[in-house]
């Protein structure tokens with residue numbers, strides 16, 4: 001529940017946040033890094049401690065080990081922090097440990113000792129100057145990221161130990177770098193392979209199953225920690241302030257990430273083209289297509305940027321350059337008939353806008369439930385249609401074609417299962433989900449099974465319903481694609 005609110009981050013939340021800069025930090029961070037609330041809640045207090053002047057001396061302000069599967073937002077977290085603290089994602093000192101796999105390469109980091117051939121030419125990558133260069137007027141806290149530390153040569157790990165322990169790094173020329181005003185982040189995908197085995201059967205779209213998620217969280221944490229303990233010495237592990245295990249991204253998080261990236265693209269178009277800008281209209285189905293193409297259990301959301309660039313940004317650029325888009329126009333992005341690419345076309349005047357989020361029909365005469373779900377779905381950008389009877393439902397489906405229908409079993413003018421079968425005939429692509437307060441009679445149970453209508457037993461959590469709908473829509477979509 002909390003999770004879902006964080007990741008959809010509405011404008012209301014951001015407005016409220018503006019009053020208090022620290023609240024702001026948490027809110028903005030959790031908008032930028034979707035679906036990883038633990039990361040934000042653990043890191044922010046260390047920044048507050050620094051800003052209050054209470055950070056301990058003789059060590060970095062905070063040392064965090066970020067673990068978890070690829071493409072779930074580990075590096076993105078540090079970039080987002082840099083953006084919030086210093087105004088640019090580039091304001092961080094990033095050491096790609098993959099570049100220091102060999103012992104002799106570590107000299108690039110700290111510079112060669114005097115007397116060594118070429119020591120004057122070796123500018124150490126880590127120096128006090130470089131640390132200062134990534135701070136800003138708004139904060140003197142530098143962010144240092146050792147990315148993918150499992151790849152580093154053992155001597156780099158030994159150097160790191162000194163940094164973690166005393167907050168000091170001695171360079172080749174015997175000068176030293178002080179990390180007392182730094183947050184140090186170590187990222188690693190140690191244990192990721194075993195984690196994948198754990199999550200693969202239900203990666204992503206499975207978040208609907210109650211209980212499973214909490215279970216998975218602690219399992220992944222244990223796997224990650226065991227892998228870290230095996231690779232690094234106890235002294236090393238003991239100096240880390242917090243270990244944060246990143247979760248595989250749920251369908252909900254992926255949706256939010258796609259929405260953000262499309263919004264970023266729209267903002268970019270608006271600023272770059274100013275008065276010649278146009279509106280990009282990306283319907284719900286297209287967003288699902290982008291998720292399908294750009295994300296995987298193996299790489300998380302890592303390829304999503306590239307997918308959007310290739311299938312959306314580049315074709316748009318071509319259209320603009322060749323004068324196919326008028327200022328103020330609307331460009332609709334649909335899935336091409338071969339389903340392997342996207343088709344962009346300016347919309348005709350008067351053409352209705354395609355909804356960018358699912359439309360769900362809820363048929364129940366319980367008004368409290370209707371209102372509650374309505375609010376929740378609106379927060380996620382969904383559109384909720386409601387009906388209190390079977391006859392009203394049939395009318396709505398006939399002219400609005402929702403993506404999914406959530407039907408109560410007991411309706412004033414009939415039975416939900418029968419209604420489901422009728423609605424399916426009316427709209428074959430629509431997903432039907434049944435809700436009931438009791439056990440269904442066996443014959444209705446059989447009908448649900450035959451038509452693949454999942455049955456939700458009341459009471460249930462509202463997020464459960466939304467996840468159920470998401471997973472149904474995603475599954476249908478990937479089967480088609």
Ligand SMILES: Nc1ncnc2c1ncn2[C@@H]1O[C@H](COP(=O)(O)OP(=O)(O)O)[C@@H](O)[C@H]1O
Pocket residue numbers: 032033034035036069070071072073074075076077187246257300301302303304305
């Ligand atoms: N939790 C997330 N929130 C927002 N974007 C994300 C998230 N996870 C991954 N991404 C997207 O995927 C890209 C790769 O994520 P990254 O943080 O580099 O993954 P890793 O966990 O392997 O370090 C990011 O640049 C961002 O576009």
Ligand SMILES: [Mg+2]
Pocket residue numbers: 074075076147187
């Ligand atoms: Mg990374």
